[in-house]
Every structure is written in structure tokens, then in C-alpha cells.
Amino acid sequence: MLEIKDLHVQFHTSDHEAVRGIDLTVRDGEILGLVGESGSGKTVTAMMIAGLLGEDRARISGQILLDGTDLLHAGGKELRRRQGKDIGVVFQDPMSAMNPVMRIGPQVEESLRVHTRLSKEQRRTMALQALEDVELEDVEAVYRKYPHELSGGMLQRVMIAAAIISGPRLLLADEPTTALDVTIQAQILELLRRLNRQRQMSVLFISHNLQVVRKLCSRVAVMEQGRIVEQGQTDQVFFHPQQPYTQRLIAAIPTRRKIHG
Numbered sequence: 072m073l074e075i076k077d078l079h080v081q082f083h084t085s086d087h088e089a090v091r092g093i094d095l096t097v098r099d100g101e102i103l104g105l106v107g108e109s110g111s112g113k114t115v116t117a118m119m120i121a122g123l124l125g126e127d128r129a130r131i132s133g134q135i136l137l138d139g140t141d142l143l144h145a146g147g148k149e150l151r152r153r154q155g156k157d158i159g160v161v162f163q164d165p166m167s168a169m170n171p172v173m174r175i176g177p178q179v180e181e182s183l184r185v186h187t188r189l190s191k192e193q194r195r196t197m198a199l200q201a202l203e204d205v206e207l208e209d210v211e212a213v214y215r216k217y218p219h220e221l222s223g224g225m226l227q228r229v230m231i232a233a234a235i236i237s238g239p240r241l242l243l244a245d246e247p248t249t250a251l252d253v254t255i256q257a258q259i260l261e262l263l264r265r266l267n268r269q270r271q272m273s274v275l276f277i278s279h280n281l282q283v284v285r286k287l288c289s290r291v292a293v294m295e296q297g298r299i300v301e302q303g304q305t306d307q308v309f310f311h312p313q314q315p316y317t318q319r320l321i322a323a324i325p326t327r328r329k330i331h332g
């Protein structure tokens with residue numbers, strides 16, 4: 072469904088490429104893990120797919136094909152429509168992604184307001200449904216609250232509701248649970264897994280937590296300094312890493328023995 076071909080990205084402010092010619096495919100209905108050390112280009116890749124990074128800030132080349140349409144070379148309007156409707160985005164820190172002085176409801180509806188002609192009442196109905204889909208309780212009350220009135224875990228559910236409200240076929244999740252405590256993390260991961268299964272929604276899951284990636288993702292791609300150095304079935308990559316970099320990354324997974332040793 073999503074195919075990235077030879078993508079290069081260099082910020083105008085930088086003397087080297089942040090992304091150096093990557094090829095990456097996200098298949099229909101799969102959860103693909105994207106891992107790699109800090110600064111290797113994972114977020115830049117996600118921002119490119121989401122259309123959040125343009126020529127004004129970086130020199131860009133390559134192709135990002137969504138069902139055959141090149142998002143990089145589609146006209147601006149078509150591009151924003153496809154990206155708004157077909158691609159949902161969830162980032163690490165829900166609090167900073169939300170507008171603190173705006174109630175939850177209108178923020179969940181944002182992409183409907185921009186990309187559809189639905190009436191206010193229709194949007195509200197869909198927002199309440201989306202809030203239920205992410206397993207929030209008392210959604211009418213949540214709809215009227217402000218971000219600071221909700222816990223971190225609830226806010227991340229709200230972000231996911233906003234990301235899935237227009238029924239995207241691909242969800243980009245960039246370290247969606249890093250800011251949350253372990254119990255809440257597990258609940259959010261379970262939610263992502265359920266949404267992936269029930270909606271046949273593909274997920275690009277970016278994480279530093281390789282144990283989580285191993286449990287959640289069917290395939291995994293490993294980035295190092297702007298390149299993808301290894302990709303394949305998760306078990307294959309974890310048990311038989313081919314590249315020294317991947318071997319080091321996997322060897323660095325904290326285990327109980329290592330923590331105590």
C-alpha cells in the first residue's frame with residue numbers, strides 16, 4: 072500500500088542528509104516496526120510520509136507511493152486530501168501535540184473539519200464514536216474537557232481517536248508510548264493491535280523499545296544514519312541479524328541478567 076523509493080531528505084540548515092536514499096514498503100494490514108539509534112532518521116521519514124515536511128525546509132527527492140499515487144509529486148491539494156484522509160499520525164507527547172485552550176471534541180474532529188463537508192452534528196457523532204473506539208469512558212464528558220483535565224494515557228487515546236476518525240488505511244505511530252508508564256503503555260499497545268486487526272489498518276510503529284517491537288510487529292526495518300541497513304520478518308531479524316549494527320542493537324536490549332550483572 073505504501074512504498075517509499077530512494078527517499079533523500081536534507082535540511083537546508085544541515086550539511087548532510089538526514090535520510091540517505093531509503094526504500095521501505097508497508098504492506099496492507101501489517102504492523103511494521105522502524106527501529107534504530109537516535110538521529111538515524113525515523114521521525115524525518117514519518118514526517119515525510121505524513122506530509123509534515125516540505126521543500127521550504129529541506130531538499131527532498133525520491134518517491135512516496137500510496138496505492139500508486141506519488142505523494143511527493145501529487146498536486147498540493149490532492150496530497151493534503153490523501154494525507155489527511157488515508158494517513159493518521161500519533162506522536163510521542165500527546166500534551167504538546169494538543170492545543171491546551173481548545174476542548175477535546177473539536178481537536179478530535181480536526182481532520183473532518185479540514186477534509187470533509189460533514190455538518191457540525193455529523194462531526195460530533197463521529198468524534199464520540201472515535202472516542203468510544205479507543206475505549207474511553209463517558210465520551211460525552213471527555214468531548215467537553217480540556218487537555219489538562221485528562222491523564223497522559225487518556226490523552227494518548229484522544230490522539231489516536233483524532234488520528235483514526237477519518238478511517239485512515241495507515242497509522243504512523245512515532246514512539247506513541249514512550250511518555251507513558253508501563254501499565255498504560257501495555258494498554259495503548261493492545262489498543263493499536265486491536266485497531267490494526269479490526270480495521271485492517273496498517274501501522275508504521277517507531278520505537279526504541281525492541282521488546283515491544285518484537286511482540287507487536289510482523290516485520291521490522293532497522294535504520295542507521297539515514298539508511299535502512301536491514302529489514303525482514305521480525306523473528307528473522309531478531310534471531311539472525313545480518314548486519315553488525317543490528318547485532319549490536321539487539322545485544323543492547325536490557326535483560327534482567329544484564330541489569331543485575
Ligand SMILES: Nc1ncnc2c1ncn2[C@@H]1O[C@H](COP(=O)(O)OP(=O)(O)OP(=O)(O)O)[C@@H](O)[C@H]1O
Pocket residue numbers: 082084085089107108109110111112113114115116
Ligand atoms: N528540523 C530539523 N532541522 C535540521 N536537522 C534536523 C531536523 N530534524 C531532524 N534533523 C536531523 O535529522 C536527523 C534525523 O533525525 P530524526 O529526528 O529523524 O531521528 P530519529 O531516528 O527520529 O531519532 P530519535 O530516536 O531520537 O527520535 C538527525 O541528524 C537530526 O539532527
Ligand SMILES: [Mg+2]
Pocket residue numbers: 113114115245
Ligand atoms: Mg524520532
